[in-house]
Amino acid sequence: xxxxxxxPPTDFIREIIDDELxxxxxxxxxxTRFPPEPNGYLHIGHAKSVCLNFGIAAQYGGxxxxxxxxxDPAGESLEYVESIINDVHWLGFDWADxxxxxSDYFEQLYQFAVQLIKAGKAYVDSLSADEIREHRGTxxxxxxxxxxxxxSIEESLDLFGRMRAGEFEDGAYVLRAxxxxxxxxxxxxxPVIYRIKRVPHYRTGTQWVIYPMYDFAHCLSDSIxxxxxxxxxxxxxxxxxxxxxxxxELITGDRPRQIEFARLNVSYTILSKRRLIQLVExxxxxxxxxxxxxxxxxxxxxxxxxxxxxxxxxxxxVAKNDNLVDIALLEACVRDDLNERAPRAMAVLRPLRVxxxxxxxxxxxxxxxxxxxxxxxxxxxxxxxxxxIYIEQEDFDENPPKKxxxxxxxxxxxxxxxYVIRYESMKKDETTGEVVEVHCTYDPSTRNGxxxxxxxxxxxxxxxxxxxxxxxEVRLYDRLFQVPDPAGVADDFTNHLNPGSLEILPSxxxxxxxxxxxxxxxxxxxxxxxxxxDLKDSVAGKPVFNRIAPLRDSWGKIAVQGKR
RNA sequence: UGGGGUGUCGUCAAGCGGUAAGACACGGGCCUUUGGAGCCCGCAUUCGGAGGUUCGAAUCCUCCCACCCCAGCCA
Numbered sequence: 072x073x074x075x076x077x078x079p080p081t082d083f084i085r086e087i088i089d090d091e092l093x094x095x096x097x098x099x100x101x102x103t104r105f106p107p108e109p110n111g112y113l114h115i116g117h118a119k120s121v122c123l124n125f126g127i128a129a130q131y132g133g134x135x136x137x138x139x140x141x142x143d144p145a146g147e148s149l150e151y152v153e154s155i156i157n158d159v160h161w162l163g164f165d166w167a168d169x170x171x172x173x174s175d176y177f178e179q180l181y182q183f184a185v186q187l188i189k190a191g192k193a194y195v196d197s198l199s200a201d202e203i204r205e206h207r208g209t210x211x212x213x214x215x216x217x218x219x220x221x222x223s224i225e226e227s228l229d230l231f232g233r234m235r236a237g238e239f240e241d242g243a244y245v246l247r248a249x250x251x252x253x254x255x256x257x258x259x260x261x262p263v264i265y266r267i268k269r270v271p272h273y274r275t276g277t278q279w280v281i282y283p284m285y286d287f288a289h290c291l292s293d294s295i296x297x298x299x300x301x302x303x304x305x306x307x308x309x310x311x312x313x314x315x316x317x318x319x320e321l322i323t324g325d326r327p328r329q330i331e332f333a334r335l336n337v338s339y340t341i342l343s344k345r346r347l348i349q350l351v352e353x354x355x356x357x358x359x360x361x362x363x364x365x366x367x368x369x370x371x372x373x374x375x376x377x378x379x380x381x382x383x384x385x386x387x388x389v390a391k392n393d394n395l396v397d398i399a400l401l402e403a404c405v406r407d408d409l410n411e412r413a414p415r416a417m418a419v420l421r422p423l424r425v426x427x428x429x430x431x432x433x434x435x436x437x438x439x440x441x442x443x444x445x446x447x448x449x450x451x452x453x454x455x456x457x458x459x460i461y462i463e464q465e466d467f468d469e470n471p472p473k474k475x476x477x478x479x480x481x482x483x484x485x486x487x488x489x490y491v492i493r494y495e496s497m498k499k500d501e502t503t504g505e506v507v508e509v510h511c512t513y514d515p516s517t518r519n520g521x522x523x524x525x526x527x528x529x530x531x532x533x534x535x536x537x538x539x540x541x542x543x544e545v546r547l548y549d550r551l552f553q554v555p556d557p558a559g560v561a562d563d564f565t566n567h568l569n570p571g572s573l574e575i576l577p578s579x580x581x582x583x584x585x586x587x588x589x590x591x592x593x594x595x596x597x598x599x600x601x602x603x604x605d606l607k608d609s610v611a612g613k614p615v616f617n618r619i620a621p622l623r624d625s626w627g628k629i630a631v632q633g634k635r
Numbered sequence: 636u637g638g639g640g641u642g643u644c645g646u647c648a649a650g651c652g653g654u655a656a657g658a659c660a661c662g663g664g665c666c667u668u669u670g671g672a673g674c675c676c677g678c679a680u681u682c683g684g685a686g687g688u689u690c691g692a693a694u695c696c697u698c699c700c701a702c703c704c705c706a707g708c709c710a
Contacts, residue, residue, distance in 0.1 A: 081649085108710055143709060200708055207706055211637045214706090245708055255638040257706050266708035285710045309639055309705045331640090333703095338646080344710090386658060388648050390641095393703055397646045400659045410672060417669095445672065476670065485668050521668085531668050555646095597669045626670040 082389035084123070084302060084330050088131065097325055101133030102299045105159065106140045106173075106289070109151035109273075111344040112359040112366045113158045115380070115401070116335040122384035123332070124302055125164040136169040136296055142288045144272035152273075154359070158367040163377045173283075173292050174274045180283045181235065183291055183321050184246060184265060188227045192320055193264065194220060195230040196247050203245070206252070207260050213253035214260040220249065234267055237280045241267050248287075250316060258309050259316070262286055290314040293327040301327045304334040305391060335387065336395045339550035339569075340365045341557050346564060355568060356551075360607075362617050363551045363572050373548060374593050374603035374619035376412075379405040395556055402620045409593045409601045409619065414442040414449060417487065417533045418581040418596040418616075420545055422461035424537065428495060429512045430458040435536070440488040452584050455539040456489050461580045463598075466532040467509055469497065474629055476530035478509070484530040487597060491517040491528050533597050540580035543614040545602070547574040579616075586614060593619060 092099055103124040107117060128135035137159060141147050156170070173180075187193040196219045198206065208214035222230075227246075234244050246265035254260055264287035269280050290313075293301045301314075308331045318326045336342055341350075342365060350356050350364070359366050362373035370380065383404040387396050435457040443449040462478070471479040478484045483493045492511040500507050516523040549572050551557075557564045588594060590604040600621035609615040 086651095106710095110710085140710070145709085203708075204706070209637085210706060213637090242708065257638080260706085263708050268708080282708095284708075289710085303710095305640070306704055307710090311639090333641085386647080388658095390648070392641060392648085394647060397659060400647070403659055406671095415669075415671095444667095444669080474670090487668060489668090491668090517668095528668085530670085533669075595669085595671080598671070599669090600671095622669075622671050624670075629670075 082332075083391070084300070084332060084389060085127065085130070087330060088127065088300060092131075097299050100299055101128060101131035102136070102297055103128050103133065103302060104136040104138050104171075104293065104296060104298050106138045106292075107155050108140045108143070109148065109155060110143075110146040111151060111348060112154050112368055114342055114344075114347065114364075114366045115337060115370065115383075116342045116365075117158075118162060118367060118380050119335045119384050119387065119389075120302070120304075121159055121162055121164060122381055123389055125166075127300070127302075133299070134169060135164070135166060136171055136298070137166040138171040138292065138296070139173065140285070140289065140292075141172055141174045141272070141274065142283050142285060144268065144270040144282065148273050154368060158371075161371060161377060162367065162380060169296075171292075171296060172274060173288050174272060176288070176292055176295055177275060177279055177283070179295060180288055180291055181281075184231065184283070184287070185228065186321060187248065187264075188224060188231060188246070190320065191224055191249070193227070193246055193248050194222050195227040195234070195244050196220075196261075196263075197244050200242060203263070207257060208252070210257065214257075216252050217247070217261065220261070231265075234265070234281050235279070237269075239267055241269055243267060246281075248313075248317070250313075256309060256312055258286070258313050262313060286310055286313050287317060290318050290327065290329075291321065294318060294322045297325070298327045299325070301329045303329060303331055305331045306334075307331055331391070332389050333391050333394055336393075336556075336558070337365060337401065338395055338398045338555040339552050339557070340398060341552070341564060343558060346558070349565070353565070355565060362546070362548050362605075365551075371591075372606050372617070374591070374601065374617055375405055376408050376593065379408040382408065398550060405601065405620050406623070409595065411446075413593040413595045413601055415440075415444070415595045415597050416452075416582055416585050417454065417535055418543070418545070418579055418585060418599065418602070419461045419463050419533065419535045419540075420547075420576050420579045420596075420599065421464040422535075422578075422580050423464045423467055423506065424508045425460050425462050425492075425534070426508060426510050427458050427460070427492060427513050428510050432458055434458070435538070438488050454488060454582055454584070455536045456486075457536045457538050459537040460486070460534045461537055461540065462486075462509075462532055462534045467506065469506060472630065472633055474633070476626075477532055478511075478530070482530075483528050484532055485517070485528050487531050487533045489518075489534070490514060491522060531598075533599075535580045535582050537580070539583050541583055541586040541614065542578050543581045543585070543616055544608075545576040545579040545616045545618065546605070547576065547618045548572065549574075581614070581616070585616075587611070588614065588616075595622075598622065 105124045125135045206215045245263045247261045250259045252260045314329050360368035360372045437453040439451045440454045466477045490513040492513045495510045498508040553569045554567045557567050588604045590606045590609050593603045601619040602616045605615040
């Protein structure tokens with residue numbers, strides 16, 4: 072859970088609540104809700120809202136409900152409900168017995184609608200969708216009243232009952248709130264609040280053929296649950312007058328207050344449900360939980376921790392500015408978390424064979440290596456060493472560039488947790504000219520410390536014993552898009568997918584202790600980055616590792632600068 | 636040309652009339668058996684612009700500019 076030494080985030084929403092509390096409003100009660108529609112998986116933008124709503128409830132000793140906003144059966148499903156429940160729990164939040172469904176309120180909502188008709192504040196309209204649009208006017212011109220606007224209460228009541236009874240086809244009638252066709256806010260121009268939709272609902276089946284619209288259902292669901300603060304995103308700001316209008320017409324006593332904040336955008340990815348669905352359905356990714364996806368499921372599979380995601384949500388803040396948060400901040404948050412908790416291990420992604428000429432054939436020894444150099448409490452493990460090892464291809468260069476601190480002709484380098492070795496010779500593939508094997512000698516005096524003669528060895532590289540190593544598939548993930556704001560491009564956003572977002576290395580060599588890595592648990596492969604065994608595809612004997620995030624790479628920067 | 640919002644460092648974001656927090660990113664240094672981590676230093680004389688009020692303005696007023704949202708029987 073959140074350490075107590077971290078001050079709770081402060082933002083304009085909490086200020087509003089503080090002010091209300093000081094003024095003695097709402098009996099000091101704070102009740103929020105997280106209201107997803109189960110028509111897709113939760114993503115990092117939802118996580119922001121989850122952290123906000125559950126965070127506020129916890130901070131003020133209140134409650135936060137989880138509510139499925141399932142008022143449009145098209146596209147909604149149990150699969151999504153289950154994923155949402157799973158994801159919110161995984162993020163670290165709990166709603167006790169307060170899992171609710173707007174669909175459970177259908178009868179109550181229907182009665183509210185009847186009440187509105189009886190009050191003369193709603194009428195059944197038989198205009199077609201096109202006609203309603205025409206009558207709505209434009210942003211700069213007022214709308215025109217429907218010829219059915221002054222239908223009698225009795226007739227509307229009768230028609231509404233028959234809508235429910237299934238006497239009419241889709242679109243034949245709608246129920247509209249009677250507000251103001253000349254309102255400068257188009258939302259208030261007699262909004263449709265109920266429509267006929269003969270689509271089976273994943274929970275209510277065919278029980279209903281009419282469904283309430285969002286504007287009607289949401290504010291009243293909030294009221295039914297006695298929500299105090301209904302926190303939503305900025306695009307609903309235009310709908311707030313309608314929210315308040317409905318609640319004022321139908322609810323007595325304490326009324327919920329809608330507060331809007333800016334939705335999250337993250338660079339190099341996409342956070343719109345519509346586009347995420349497209350990526351999944353058109354096969355650009357392997358599914359909602361593809362580790363490249365900004366979904367909670369994808370990030371979980373990638374190896375992100377709930378702590379890192381919560382930390383990110385705290386760091387981005389809550390305001391009303393349109394934003395595009397640098398994805399580097401997200402990466403910094405996982406690194407920060409995993410740096411502290413992930414055990415270290417060695418793995419060689421692109422192996423280069425190294426033979427230690429002066430090491431006895433057939434012999435082996437074990438090095439006691441720290442699981443975490445800064446945290447002895449994490450213990451030690453044994454890492455086997457022998458005559459033939461693998462090192463990273465990029466840790467050897469026959470023509471080393473300036474500032475290169477690794478292995479090359481005439482050079483010495485420290486094998487992490489083991490001996491210092493010196494270059495002796497190399498073998499090349501005769502046809503390709505590629506270096507296929509390097510021969511070295513080791514210095515036995517360097518087993519537990521610096522060379523006996525006091526000479527300085529700067530470079531340290533990681534390695535793995537060839538005979539003891541386990542072969543593994545490693546999946547190198549990178550950002551999904553090549554452009555910072557894929558949602559903002561003029562052409563199809565899929566044109567900007569990063570072709571290098573996934574690189575598969577089929578035969579990386581990992582140290583034996585990694586063979587049993589429990590799927591999902593984060594490790595630091597020293598000098599490389601944070602990795603975890605894949606939740607779905609990693610099996611004993613055939614491990615598969617995902618790269619969560621690379622380590623900060625200052626050599627990479629120097630190397631790039633050198634080329635410029 | 637309607638209504639609703641927002642404009643503070645490259646990116647988020649504090650600031651609420653008393654003289655620009657912090658984070659990420661970036662640059663430099665120290666240290667190091669991870670070119671990791673850690674530590675140190677630097678990084679907005681200026682807050683979309685122009686006027687005005689005030690001893691004093693990012694904060695108040697006026698005008699202007701830019702961007703976002705709204706014309707689903709989606710949410």
